[in-house]
Amino acid sequence: MHVVTAEQMRAADAAAVAERGDVALMRAAGDAVAEAVRVLWPRARRIVAFAGPGNNGGDAYAALASAAEHAHLHARAREWIVYALAAASPSSGRRDAENRAQSSGIITRPFPRDAGEAERALEGADLVLDAMLGTGSRPDVPEPLRSAIEALSTSAVPVLAIDIPTGIDPTTGAVAETAVRAHATVTLGAPKLGLLLEPARGYAGSIFVGDLHLAAELARAEGTAFAALDTAEFLALLPRRGEEADKRESGAPLIVAGSEQFPGAAVLCAHGAARAGAGYVTVASSSDAAPALRAHLVEQVVVTFEEANVERAIDDLLDLTNRSNAVGLGPGLALSAATGAVVRGFVERLERPFVADASALFHLGKHLDILRGKRCVLTPHEREFARLSGEGTIVPGTRVARLRSFVARTGVTTLLKGNATLIDDGSTMHVNVTGSNALATAGTGDVLTGVIATLLSQGLAPVDAARVGAYWHGLAGREAAHQRPVGVMAGDVAEALGPAIPEPPERFARLVPLS
Template identity: 35%
Template sequence: MATSLPQSFYRAEQVREGEQAVARALDIPMYQLMLRAGQAVFDSINQYYPNAARLLIVCGAGNNAGDGYVIARLAKSAGLNVTIWSLVAPEKLSGDAATAWQEWQDCGGSVIKTQPTVTQFDVIVDAMLGTGLSRAVEGDFAQAVRVINHCHVPVVAVDIPSGLCANSGCVKGVAIAADITVTLIALKQGLLTGQAVTHRGELIFAGLNVATAFARQAEPAGQLISDDIKTQCLPPRARSAHKGQFGRVLCLGGDHGMAGAVTLCAQAALRTGAGLVKVVTQKDHTLMLVTRQPELMTQSWAPGQSLGDALSWATHIVIGPGLGQSAWSDALWTIALSARLPKVVDADGLNKLARQPQHRDDWILTPHPGEAARLLGCEVKEVELDRFAAVKAIQTRYGGVVLLKGAGTIVYDGTDYAVANVGNPGMASGGMGDVLSGVIGSLLAQGVDLFSAATLGCYLHGKAGDYAAQAGERGLLASDLFPYLQQLVD
């Protein structure tokens, strides 16, 4: 039976070893788990495609194929027209997969070994490759993936879309673009971020009645950011509360031509509950800022001037939005680094850090993949090949908490991983990162610790984006998030 996504996620090898351990502990034959897996996928097909009459199941060589044969038998028994396209000789199957194939034969089933006309089917089931994939998909398997991806027939993937790495989420050559993925027993971390978010379609979890037992005996690789994080981190305010209790955020940035970025950052800090917010920026921008948002305090600054009073006033700093790469921004960056205040570093602040690396424990770094690549001295494609490895490498080199933005944003503090399951493609627009940095700075100012501020900020930002996108993803603006952010932190 499919359930809501669990909070914990695991590496593929943990699941492979853990499912055998839990089966032994519960005295459940592994084949019984295969039968449950097939039933769970078939139930999802019935739920999402109740009118499907013609089913194509594409099978490979391992236990993923065994799940496919179980699905086929169930579908045939239910009266569906079932075709199995086997990419390997089924006679070579072993173990539980061979048993599933034999039972398919016993009920009168057969297989075809040549490519069918895939467009004649109502649903295609991907049972080719499982979580053990370690090299690029090639040969007949790669050809099958390409054919399926171009046929415009709904695809249901068993456990993981074939061609995806279960640990990193990267595509190994080619990968199935599924409409639905029914993942089994435990949530695999590679399904949660990067390219996987596109290829998995809607993610459905089926615990096969062993998920609770599995979770008791396996240490998670990390956690999905849950809906209850707000109540954990932001308790209701006392009726006697005053602004002095909720911090003073100093936003540094807005070089010539980039006032909008620091404005969005500062507005986001206000909208999510910071007590006071001040912006230090170019003199030409101060009037625009207070006109746009009169609740903001502003201070113009030029190299050679003191920032001592502003830094003494602040409890937290956000630096980077609209900071630029000029002599003005270099001087402002140097002064900011001298302040022993917790910081959120974004945008051009990260680019400056990449050129002058240092390690600190009191900051949150919020790179997108391009900034992450500069921080690591590598190409963007290397970051995206393994986002978990990239965020760990950044944190090891620079310290603090690192939030790697993108589909399935990852937060890492040197010990714990958290992944966001919110946000949408409409948020791929200018200013979204500036809003996020302001939200996180505000949460720090309200007393939330670094890791919790990064995870809660990511959740609030993505959730607000999802609410705003109900009016349409294309054309979504960063400022559209503000009313939803205010509602979410209430």
């Protein structure tokens, strides 16, 4: 699905308003938020909304009016209150929402003047709607909104943010000194880029996209195209084994990995490839790593190459690609000059799609020109990316721009690991929305390389293999953490790949679960 900057969202909104009118657009937004209230907090009786003076505040009125118009909720005893800052020049959409809310028995009161008044407004509430600024958020949140946020920060009442939590920059993900930390967010029309980036990501809670039917308007948005997978899209892209498929048709990746010092990296990469559904995994490694690999890899074929004889090693690896349909290259390889020569010579003549990680990135770092025209994915973490790009350490807030510049210069699809992981192919930048802090352990990147190698071997294009692999790997991290709250290891993540595949998502009228 589309992911947008604040500027792109404003342009899409303006185009939709010009075509449909802002009354229809705000009613659609209200319906989406009301659905989230019904789904997530079906027993909420006292709902309080903190509404700013703009259209974000109007969305709160529209949401409560929409909820009240559903008979099964309207009949229940309830007390729904909007604490609002008056709009100097309300839009027709906001006026319509206010009138509907008043007709539905929604109470309107002045916005709290200080933290004490805000705390009293929250007494007895089952749910708070944050509709103070939305995409108009800025670093210097003004009073009295700041005091309301401070009251929310000390309250146990759950918060549902409308569009984006107040205090979050919708484009960069920067967080104001005082910002709302929501339990869930309904982001309207499309996810805002900043909502998916650190540090804002930790303030959004569970993210749902309110569908306003803006696909045409979003597609016309100018500037960098951003996107994110949701569950339905992930399941649609994930390759499935045919009923009569043989083992090689199910994916036959060649894993070139491991060394005497780091045999485990090859083991983890091979397990990731196998658990991602490959039918035949071959592992090529140095001869001094072979005993350890053969002791741990029962279902995979282990072969060796001799780095000392560079040309022979390259020929042997290329011969193996005749029986494989993709390559995972790099985890645990030696950092020696001979191994570097093998890696570069192999890549230069390689015609299969491949994913390069870890030691392969080290060896290719000053020779990125040989990747031009190759079907490949690079998967650096931030330190590796700094070395690859030659531009030094990534400064917070610059990851998007740095990745876009690197891909434009090299023409290589690149997956930049982090929170959030970003994938760019020069056309669209994809933001991964899954993940877990359980993935912050040695070897999980090796598992990801194996997963992507299998997806490439099953026929996915490099950018699709990267974004599906990152999404799946993130789900597996969550599943592993669920199974083992403490002490998740990389092997646990590989084992969790199968159980992590979700069921098709429940279909809602206007909501799409994103994270």
